[in-house]
Amino acid sequence: MTEADDHMDFDLEVEPEDEGEEALETDLGEPCLVVDDLNVVYRVIGGRAKKEAEKQGAEVREVKVKVPFFKRLLQAGRGHVGAVSEIHAVRGVSFTVRHGESVGIVGVNGSGKSTMLRAIAGLMPPRSGSVHVSGEPSLLGVNAALMPQLTGERNIMIGGLALGLTPKQVDERFDEVVEFAGIGDFVYLPMKTYSSGMGARLRFAISSSASPDILMIDEALATGDAAFKERSKARIEQVRENAGTVFLVSHSISTIEAMCTRVLWMHQGQLVMDGPVHEVAEAYKDFVRAQRPGNRGMSPARRRAHLRKKAREEAEQRAAAKAQQKAESEAKKAAESRA
Numbered sequence: 001m002t003e004a005d006d007h008m009d010f011d012l013e014v015e016p017e018d019e020g021e022e023a024l025e026t027d028l029g030e031p032c033l034v035v036d037d038l039n040v041v042y043r044v045i046g047g048r049a050k051k052e053a054e055k056q057g058a059e060v061r062e063v064k065v066k067v068p069f070f071k072r073l074l075q076a077g078r079g080h081v082g083a084v085s086e087i088h089a090v091r092g093v094s095f096t097v098r099h100g101e102s103v104g105i106v107g108v109n110g111s112g113k114s115t116m117l118r119a120i121a122g123l124m125p126p127r128s129g130s131v132h133v134s135g136e137p138s139l140l141g142v143n144a145a146l147m148p149q150l151t152g153e154r155n156i157m158i159g160g161l162a163l164g165l166t167p168k169q170v171d172e173r174f175d176e177v178v179e180f181a182g183i184g185d186f187v188y189l190p191m192k193t194y195s196s197g198m199g200a201r202l203r204f205a206i207s208s209s210a211s212p213d214i215l216m217i218d219e220a221l222a223t224g225d226a227a228f229k230e231r232s233k234a235r236i237e238q239v240r241e242n243a244g245t246v247f248l249v250s251h252s253i254s255t256i257e258a259m260c261t262r263v264l265w266m267h268q269g270q271l272v273m274d275g276p277v278h279e280v281a282e283a284y285k286d287f288v289r290a291q292r293p294g295n296r297g298m299s300p301a302r303r304r305a306h307l308r309k310k311a312r313e314e315a316e317q318r319a320a321a322k323a324q325q326k327a328e329s330e331a332k333k334a335a336e337s338r339a
């Protein structure tokens, strides 16, 4: 992958453990989350974050910050801190989610997936728009509470308490959380000594231990082996059966297909598609393939011709299927009238 392509690190391969797997359909309840015209903006100083965001296609603009006269006097001779820019990470996103839904979020690097989850969890104030949640949004609440300098053991207690469990309930679930995270005796060491995968798995294990109303999983599943994924899937189904809602951000489309019923596709901070898992997954895969270096070289005219040909083929397939259906139903009617 070249540097220019490194924001496209998604995975279209079907993982062996995801082969043929689909999320269970459950009865959907009342809406539990309404995101209404959400806009989230980061303010950054200096050029690095700005450049990175521009490379990822985010909307970036320089802002003029008025420095009061006395501050300018105080800073005189100290050099300036650099230009201030605003990165518009989430742009006018609206959707509603019902109890029991399992929602995947896809999009290339920097498309705003994590920022949106952070805003839903109340960790990022929106610039405008609103998020209405009924119930307790989990994971990130726990993330905020955890402390890297403390042992996994202490963090399980802190995280459990943050999720509303009593100390006795945390004690009862301790072994299960450690086993789920697969971190063994590391649980007695400070979390800052963990690999990023171990940390992510422990956070997921803690967050899902209290059957939260809304469970948010940001890439944690990518850090586990097949057995961890299997345990996660069972945990996700359990949360949904208790009418909870699951959000899953993943770069692995097969993980999303195996675990979600609905997908939101974000691009450059905007919601470009929201629909049933297979519909959005197919459209996203097409987009990813078209972005691959070989295909990106296609001239606009050739790409248009390619898309026209594809649309024609699909229309022909649909017409053939319809004709066959009609012929079958006429044959059936004829057979019935003969009988």
Ligand SMILES: Nc1ncnc2c1ncn2[C@@H]1O[C@H](COP(=O)(O)OP(=O)(O)OP(=O)(O)O)[C@@H](O)[C@H]1O
Binding pocket: 042, 043, 044, 049, 052, 053, 054, 056, 058, 087, 089, 107, 108, 109, 110, 111, 112, 113, 114, 115, 116
């Ligand atoms: N803490 C931050 N400060 C400034 N800009 C940020 C910060 N976090 C994210 N951004 C910028 O906001 C935009 C959206 O980033 P975000 O991390 O939400 O995207 P993402 O889709 O989750 O990406 P990835 O798949 O790489 O995790 C990007 O342009 C990113 O550079």
